[in-house]
Amino acid sequence: MTASDPKTDLHFYLQSARDALLWKLEGLSEYDIRRPLTPTGTNLLGLVKHVVGVELGYLGDTFGRPSGEPLPWVEDGAEPNADMWATADESREHIVELYRRAWAHADATIDALALDTIGRVPWWPSGRDEVTLHHAVVRVIADTHRHAGHADIIRELIDGAVGMNKGNDSMGLGSDPAWWEKYRSRLEHAAQEADRDA
DSSP states (O other): OOOOOHHHHHHHHHHHHHHHHHHTTTTOOHHHHHOOOSTTOOOHHHHHHHHHHHHHHHTTGGGTOOOOOOOGGGSTTOOTTGGGSOOTTSOHHHHHHHHHHHHHHHHHHHHHSOTTOEEEOTTSOTTSOEEEHHHHHHHHHHHHHHHHHHHHHHHHHHHOOOSSBTTBOOOSSOOOHHHHHHHHHHHHHHHHHHHHHO
């Protein structure tokens, strides 16, 4: 067994989450990538916009490496949740390209610093704001995968598309709609039966 490089492993999982999140936008209209599909307004383009700030904050500002990218939605005085949705004036192309620039900036930080480098998270309380680069990268990986999972559900609600990427639906059982409807009905029946028995 060959030993792996920790930075290579971390980057692989971070990039796979990034790619999965962007894939969820492919083939959808401007309306579909923006429309809120949960009571709290979760939407696909808003998830991408949010992770821009996550990457630039934790893997930039925290280590004294500001990107210079203006992010008015995370500034003091910004509207609550302004990072979780895109205005009509914020194009898909702008947000996606901004995310790609955030990747490059975050990757440069990971490449330039040792994993045990200490940074300070500007929005954490003083005295509890220190974090290693390793911790920050793991935090960003976890956050991005979490939001990729949200995007997976939102995309399925829009048009039924599921999976990690175009070549991997990660479902293992194929895409036969009749099988999935039968399966879903079985789960609904089990839930109703458990509720009656409770």
